[in-house]
Ligand SMILES: Nc1ncnc2c1ncn2[C@@H]1O[C@H](COP(=O)(O)OP(=O)(O)O)[C@@H](O)[C@H]1O
């Protein structure tokens with residue numbers, strides 16, 4: 001009985017962490033593989049948070065990486081330019097956490113602003129406006145000299161590591177999952193299902209739509225901050241439209257509305273993407289043919305089209321695994 | 331008699347050049363079952379949409395329990411105590427029947443975001459309570475066996491009941507039913523009539539319904555308003571309305587329904 | 588920067604607007620008929636530019652010296668290529684999703700757009716880098732007071748005008764045009780009247796694609812540099828122009844496109860950052876203030 005009460009998700013996360021750490025110590029998992037795992041975990045945050053907006057609340061954001069960009073730039077500007085943090089100084093880790101949260105909050109404020117058009121717009125129109133906002137954000141970075149302009153912000157201290165990233169990622173999933181599985185989350189779901197009916201059973205749809213954007217943006221901002229402190233760079237091209245589409249592909253591949261699906265797809269597609277990158281490069285090397293990295297995106301595009309045409313519900317549909325889903329409170 | 335629960339004065343609504351509702355005046359006392367009838371396209375659903383705040387009327391005033399609710403947001407009107415069902419079902423199809431009900435109970439819950447996300451004891455207690463009430467409501471509608479089923483998989487008759495259950499979950503004082511008997515077989519219609527009477531008698535909810543099914547209208551409505559082309563053509567007790575020449579003309583004469 | 592109303596900039600704006608108009612028409616017609624924002628439409632424009640590029644080198648030697656003939660051949664090939672790609676995209680990617688939720692088609696359209704762009708840049712014979720567009724018609728400047736009007740401006744304006752007049756006649760006068768209008772107003776009623784909906788949709792994609800192809804050629808001649816991603820921004824701006832004019836509305840798309848062209852030219856002259864952002868600012872303003880656009884009609888959801 002006691003054992004059953006121990007949260008399944010936490011158990012899985014700890015197990016995963018321990019296994020990877022041990023394999024890393026044994027040199028079975030090398031630094032490169034660990035990097036891909038770190039990226040996957042960051043994409044877990046991006047995909048679940050986009051799923052909150054698109055999948056759960058039924059809104060449509062095409063500018064998710066714009067939020068991540070705000071988080072990346074704000075947190076990196078704080079850690080690099082303002083506080084000049086260094087991973088070798090013991091106390092700085094705490095300040096780093098503060099910087100990441102500040103990045104998330106800044107993204108949340110932007111999300112709040114972008115949430116407002118969603119009050120009047122639906123579907124395709126909303127998609128275009130969020131795309132526009134995302135591009136405006138990216139253009140702003142491109143033109144802000146304090147953060148490096150088109151060269152990007154360089155020399156960011158490497159604070160993100162497997163431990164920090166997995167904690168942040170697991171926390172994000174838990175918060176989003178708990179939100180979804182509460183009365184507030186059901187209110188969000190009802191908007192996706194039928195907005196008029198939601199309003200007419202007393203749901204303040206405005207409030208929940210803006211809330212979805214704000215929460216989604218907050219976590220995207222966290223992910224962006226972690227990414228910047230992992231690859232030690234924040235660059236405008238990392239946060240453009242195509243990058244947002246990559247996250248979109250994840251939630252559609254995993255199943256719109258399924259957190260489990262988003263997590264699986266974040267891992268699956270990050271690994272696929274790296275695999276393709278390596279595969280294409282070695283193919284080009286082996287054959288001597290001019291096979292460029294763009295083929296990876298060609299395959300991605302085809303994947304998106306095929307999902308939409310032949311497997312609309314993605315891997316999981318709206319189902320959740322028992323590891324993610326909480327039991328009903330009885 | 332005391333002040334009416336719902337009072338509609340000079341309600342008029344245009345869609346572009348089309349006058350869908352014209353000079354609609356009506357009062358519904360607490361505890362009654364009133365009916366609104368009229369041929370298709372006569373403006374009945376529009377009237378409900380105006381009462382529930384989906385449209386803001388071009389002219390006129392709607393008061394509920396003495397408060398002016400004209401032009402308020404739909405969800406605020408629900409909070410004041412008006413619930414409704416839809417002529418064309420609007421169910422949360424991909425959610426369970428239970429969740430359909432629980433969502434309607436949401437605005438009466440108190441757990442904030444923080445206590446929900448941290449799943450504090452107060453949140454769990456409230457979840458338990460909401461779940462219990464929702465299951466009771468499903469039971470009352472003979473839908474217990476469907477609690478965990480996706481709503482879109484329910485048969486039509488059950489969906490109609492689920493919508494009524496969902497409306498009741500908002501704890502209304504007045505419920506607006508838009509053609510609740512549409513698509514039902516005679517047995518289901520009888521059950522529905524019983525249900526509507528129970529809603530009024532046991533839940534103490536006032537009922538205002540649109541219906542084409544004459545058995546329902548004549549059987550349970552205490553007072554009926556008849557409209558055609560947005561205009562009121564008759565109003566009164568069922569017997570008075572039934573034989574009113576204008577009503578006969580509207581229903582039989584011009585359109586040969 | 589010059590004075591506030593600078594005739595040179597009005598000319599440049601009209602020229603840019605002509606190109607936007609040809610693209611915007613495709614957006615608006617497709618939206619009017621299938622309610623789809625065809626994300627890949629900007630890429631049809633890019634394909635037109637590349638087709639024109641290829642056609643120039645294929646036919647240049649053959650019709651040496653006869654500039655008019657060459658330009659005409661290049662135009663026809665650009666239009667035909669883009670039209671075929673548009674037709675194909677509809678058949679393969681959009682048609683199977685016609686009666687699925689609207690967002691599925693939109694996402695598929697994003698996929699199609701990505702596919703075209705990356706396929707072009709991945710394909711060795713094309714490649715991601717910029718190419719200089721050949722001078723199909725040698726540029727000649729005509730000075731009118733302080734303003735310079737090149738023959739290219741006149742060509743852009745004339746080609747756009749001729750195509751738009753042709754389209755207007757097609758939509759107003761022909762049976763096909765009437766069928767298009769019927770489908771855009773009420774699909775079910777149109778079907779009951781015996782109109783072959785899919786045929787009308789195919790035709791709409793063909794025309795929209797052809798116009799985008801023509802715009803691709805004009806853009807290549809006017810701003811002589813082409814690359815696989817060149818369709819993204821003009822596509823987006825043309826779409827915004829269509830929304831500004833009232834999406835689904837043909838004269839609206841033309842009006843919106845010229846306003847957009849002029850607004851952008853003026854804004855860019857003022858500050859390049861504002862020039863980049865003006866289109867989105869216009870979009871957001873329109874959607875917040877008048878979502879139906881300048882000439883669009885209100886479509887209310889019945890409840
Ligand atoms: N959203 C709307 N926009 C335009 N016209 C509408 C709208 N809703 C209803 N109408 C029109 O208003 C009239 C009354 O419709 P309605 O209230 O639905 O009739 P009823 O419910 O009595 O059958 C009809 O002519 C209908 O076409």
Ligand SMILES: [Mg+2]
Nearest residue numbers: 374375376417
């Ligand atoms: Mg009706």
